Amino acid sequence: MNKADILIGFMIGIFTSILGSYLFITFFTTFDISTGIETIRKQGYLGKVITLGTILDLAVFLILLKRNKELMARGVVLAVIVLAISTLFI
Numbered sequence: 558m559n560k561a562d563i564l565i566g567f568m569i570g571i572f573t574s575i576l577g578s579y580l581f582i583t584f585f586t587t588f589d590i591s592t593g594i595e596t597i598r599k600q601g602y603l604g605k606v607i608t609l610g611t612i613l614d615l616a617v618f619l620i621l622l623k624r625n626k627e628l629m630a631r632g633v634v635l636a637v638i639v640l641a642i643s644t645l646f647i
Contacts, residue, residue, distance in 0.1 A: 559628055566621065566632020573617050573633075574640055577610030604644035611640055 582593040597603050614637050621630040 562626070562628035563632040563635065566626075566629035567636045567639075568632075569617060569629065570614050570633035570636025571640070573613045574607065574611045574636065577613035578606050579610070580613075581606055581609050604647040607640060607644050607647070611637055 579590060582588065582590055582597070586593050586597075588596055594603070597606055614633055618630050618633045621627075621633065
């Protein structure tokens with residue numbers, strides 16, 4: 558078991574979730590990124606936005622499985638689990 562592949566998959570999963578959250582704030586709100594995050598945090602919706610951003614991880618997961626990168630796909634799943642637990646505390 559190569560732990561470097563799992564770590565790379567984890568980092569890809571976190572980056573993809575950040576990208577998804579950025580895209581959601583950019584396209585579906587009237588705010589720019591800095592005021593959008595601050596406003597969403599004040600309203601208590603930051604965990605929900607992070608969860609919506611995690612939808613892109615599904616596509617990354619399927620792409621990694623198609624390319625036979627199972628350990629990286631496990632890292633993406635680990636990132637989703639960590640993000641899901643962290644949204645409980647936000």
